[in-house]
Amino acid sequence: MRLRSDRHHPTDGVLRRLVDEPAGVADADRAHVATCPACLAGLEAVRADARVAGAALGASPRVAAPAGVDVDTAWARLASAGPAGRAAAPARRGRWVAGLRRPAVAALGVVLVLSGAGVAAANDWLPIFRTERVAPVAVTETDLVALPDLSAFGDLEVTGEPEPSAVPDAATAEERSGLVLPEVGELPTGVTGDPTYQVVDQVSAVFTFSAAKAAQAAAATGEALPTPPPGLDGSSVRLQAGPAAAAVWVQPSGVPVLAVGRAVAPTASSDGVPFETVRDYLLSLPGLPADVAAQLRAFTEEPTTLPLPVPADLVTTAETEVAGQPATVLASRDGTMAGVVWVEDGVVTGVAGAVSTDEVLAVARGLR
Amino acid sequence: MAVSGSGAAGGVRPDLEQVFRVHYARVVAVAARVLGSRDQAEDVAQEVFLSFGRSSVSAAEAGGWLSVAAAHTALNLLRSGRRRASREVAAADGAQAVPDVADAVVVREEHQRVRTALSRLPRKQAVALLLRHSGLSYADVAAALGMSPGSVGTTVRRAESALREELNRHASPE
Structure with a gap:
């Protein structure tokens, strides 16, 4: 286990998933990252980029919560079209x-x-x-x-x-x-x-x-x-x-x-x-x-x-x-x-x- | 039961309304992330649901299909309307003499940068990025895009890295 986790640095993709869906990451990978300085640094960089992207994609004040959407009116529009x-x-x-x-x-x-x-x-x-x-x-x-x-x-x-x-x-x-x-x-x-x-x-x-x-x-x-x-x-x-x-x-x-x-x-x-x-x-x-x-x-x-x-x-x-x-x-x-x-x-x-x-x-x- | 052959209205599916009500907000949200405009996003959603109504996508797959379609349609609109949109923004800037005009301009400029960056990403990366940031799970994104769940993380990671670079590049004065 120890040998294996030392040998394999998880990919950037795995690190990315660790940021927001850690349950989807294999135990061995999580265990490795927790004790690997290189992976921890990589994880930090991945996390920072994810945060920037999240802010950029959700930043507009006009992109309000979907709760503000008027589904009834929208459906009426679709139905009439x-x-x-x-x-x-x-x-x-x-x-x-x-x-x-x-x-x-x-x-x-x-x-x-x-x-x-x-x-x-x-x-x-x-x-x-x-x-x-x-x-x-x-x-x-x-x-x-x-x-x-x-x-x-x-x-x-x-x-x-x-x-x-x-x-x-x-x-x-x-x-x-x-x-x-x-x-x-x-x-x-x-x-x-x-x-x-x-x-x-x-x-x-x-x-x-x-x-x-x-x-x-x-x-x-x-x-x-x-x-x-x-x-x-x-x-x-x-x-x-x-x-x-x-x-x-x-x-x-x-x-x-x-x-x-x-x-x-x-x-x-x-x-x-x-x-x-x-x-x-x-x-x-x-x-x-x-x-x-x-x-x-x-x-x-x-x-x-x-x-x-x-x-x-x-x-x-x-x-x-x-x-x-x-x-x-x-x-x-x-x-x-x-x-x-x-x-x-x-x-x-x-x-x-x-x-x-x-x-x-x-x-x-x-x-x- | 006799079934009349004539007058069938173009084969539009009967579960359209139910699917619409379940997924409409999500579809608008995906498109709005691209376009930065609720109104435009709702226009995109109408188009997407009209397409869905003529499709034979199963109800179980509807959520993923609709999200992908919303992302593509919005990105297409971004590409085709980029020049026009920037002219409109310029015109709106002149017209809106409100107290928080400075803030509004900053927000608009930032949005313009995000849109530009999005439109430069490889399409698959852009769509995966949008779906994930719209709340679809890795498994959902994988199913919707026909990828393995493992590669979703890689694709999203690449997209975010590229997006940051694009944003940095465009943020610096030219």
């Missing part, structure tokens, strides 16, 4: 889907199938969406955000994870959700490859009405609170949605382009006064936006009518038929996105994507 075609106009789609993602949607139990894909999509699109947030687009989002303002009339407690989780394949998605995912016949032009699968577990929201809170909220709008029906104060309504599973086709640039999914239709139940009583009373409250009121009104009217809180200035709706069931078609006014939703046996099925209305209906009617 990405491939043409369906990757175009991501901001508009992002806005719509981001709207669907609002807590209000989950809280009112109208999440449905679109949200499984929609939430996933919003995650991807959020950076793009953020770049748009200063634009005057907030009107509809204000309405959507106003939805959880039910918390102004009581306590709202959401349980369950409204975020989707990715699962490896269709079988896992079906097993976790207990739903059968339909198979897509022919994909629209420009949608290619295999989908990714997402599952959203059951989400429920318990809204407990509080007369005191509601009175405060009413006073804030300058109006008196209508007298609550007997027994309403402190009674709870439980809104439930999911589980849901979705197959999501993602654009090569990472932007979701088509989603097909199923969800257990939302339900409502109450522990005190009937849900309809709570609903009607909420509808009579001052400050409830008209469109939200309409959606709330629709909640239990027809099992086939879903109260979709769509941003009306961006999305149009129409009625059609899929698989013998009445279905609702949603289309963004700019033509970049369309979706269709229908209900059968308490299960909501939806198809949505950055496709035309015709394409989305073709996919929906071709499901197996």
Whole structure:
């Protein structure tokens, strides 16, 4: 050992590594350097040069810590410079889907199938969406955000994870959700490859009405609170949605382009006064936006009518038929996105994507 | 599952965003070490990720590939833009009448020297130097450049020695 280390002076390269990654240097070399005056002198010179280089390469005040880098903005830039075609106009789609993602949607139990894909999509699109947030687009989002303002009339407690989780394949998605995912016949032009699968577990929201809170909220709008029906104060309504599973086709640039999914239709139940009583009373409250009121009104009217809180200035709706069931078609006014939703046996099925209305209906009617 | 043949958007990889988010800061840092400018470094990073998006480099190798690509792209930019950049610096000097202008000039001059020195290094040495000083381990640098880990130390050592000589040479008044 001693003989060997005396005989071999390690190379400059080994000395260099000794400066900043000594664990990568062999024990014998380290032992040698520690007792060899020539190597110690060499090590000092190597260390000095390394220090100079480090200072020179990191000296600029403009080369700040990478923590200062705005990855979201940078990604939005890259995504907008990405491939043409369906990757175009991501901001508009992002806005719509981001709207669907609002807590209000989950809280009112109208999440449905679109949200499984929609939430996933919003995650991807959020950076793009953020770049748009200063634009005057907030009107509809204000309405959507106003939805959880039910918390102004009581306590709202959401349980369950409204975020989707990715699962490896269709079988896992079906097993976790207990739903059968339909198979897509022919994909629209420009949608290619295999989908990714997402599952959203059951989400429920318990809204407990509080007369005191509601009175405060009413006073804030300058109006008196209508007298609550007997027994309403402190009674709870439980809104439930999911589980849901979705197959999501993602654009090569990472932007979701088509989603097909199923969800257990939302339900409502109450522990005190009937849900309809709570609903009607909420509808009579001052400050409830008209469109939200309409959606709330629709909640239990027809099992086939879903109260979709769509941003009306961006999305149009129409009625059609899929698989013998009445279905609702949603289309963004700019033509970049369309979706269709229908209900059968308490299960909501939806198809949505950055496709035309015709394409989305073709996919929906071709499901197996 | 039927797959439509038309409209595939140029074969850009689906894991691009994930890779981007993991490695973006590092890529910017590598380029910024060369260019001394965050803005230019971010431009380089965009170019590098666009290339990566069209590549079939595995996700496991992405970090090394991106760092090497950032170093090369930045060094290329340095070479092609050196003359133009020095003219811009001269123009900026005249325009910026701020109190710390003397400090700014010193920093800029030093940076100009570092850039000049970097651009004169053999390319492989320059890249190895940049990767190591950007925090890649010896094993990572070796994998990224297709070298043995043992030779990384030698290459980095040569680069640092040459860099010091270049800096000394350019620091002395001509």
